[in-house]
Amino acid sequence: MDHHHHIHDDPAYDQVDSPDAAGSAGSADVHVPVMLDRVVALLAPALVEPGAVLVDATLGLAGHAEALLRAAPTARLVGLDRDPVALERARRRLAPHAGRVTLVHAVYDELPAVLDRLGIPAVDGVLLDLGVSSLQLDADERGFSYARDAPLDMRMDPSRGPTAAHVLNTYDGPALTRVLRDYGEERFARRIATAVVAERAREPFTTSRRLVDLVRASIPAATRRTGGNPAKRTFQALRIEVNGELEALAGVLPAAIDALALGGRLVVLAYHSLEDRMVKRAMAAGTRSTVPPDMPVVPPGSEPPLRSLTRGSETPSEAEIATNPRAGSARLRAVERTSPAGPSRRTPARGAV
């Protein structure tokens, strides 16, 4: 590679590699559901009534789902995933429970429409285990991993939408900079974007190695020497852009909260700070009282609709992280619906029962 020479090293910068920024690390060959016992302990109590409905909106390899079906033997599962390969794998794994399992190929912000179609007015549990699955990370040809040279694809649903190569080869400099800065929290976003624009004029990007090399060459030497792979943030940013991840999350959080029946619970596992911040805000909006603090009595009907089941965010144990590095950046938050009233009540069309 000969695109190094015009990039200046700047020793004034030192590294800012936070574990929060992980997400597409290529380390996950362990197919272990993250914080499994805790997820089950939080959701199972809401699923004891016969016919209780659990939505796993990020079904993946169905590790969490299978454990929950065992823990809640009369509950029904609606499983969503945008990845058709994951859905097929999940279908096989959940075959012993097929009678109470419905799998749907959907982006999770389509949740209200999915529930409408199934005639389900409210649900008792929702699980969101965000990000990519080890299935996706480990399949080289899908291009999620920067550890191996592979096509720059990164679509969770390979049947539609733009690829990472499309983003790299067509976005203008400022748009690329925004993606890298906002979704990768990459402090050298502009340098990298400038280098990408110059490089692609010579030849469009097709596979990951060239991008990894270019990112490495675009950042200061001092930064290069510390922390993990310098391309990690760029890959995270492209993945978020390609899949519209934050838009989908912004849609599903209020939709999931709206869908919860009284006593219903929402559990979310986030893997980087952008996601976790959105989860925290959505939950806080429902757990905060809207009544002024100097009001002596809370008027009936104005109680907050949710109560928090976690104090701040919970993280996996050291032992879990040691056996499953992908769990390292996980943040778990959970809420329960305690009052039917809420700021984001369902639209009349949804027809609450």
Ligand SMILES: C[S@@+](CC[C@H](N)C(=O)[O-])C[C@H]1O[C@@H](n2cnc3c(N)ncnc32)[C@H](O)[C@@H]1O
């Ligand atoms: C971390 S994995 C889930 C792993 C799963 N909990 C298990 O135990 O096997 C996340 C899954 O969610 C899916 N996914 C991510 N974003 C999605 C979205 N917006 N809509 C639907 N599925 C999504 C991915 O395709 C992936 O299969």
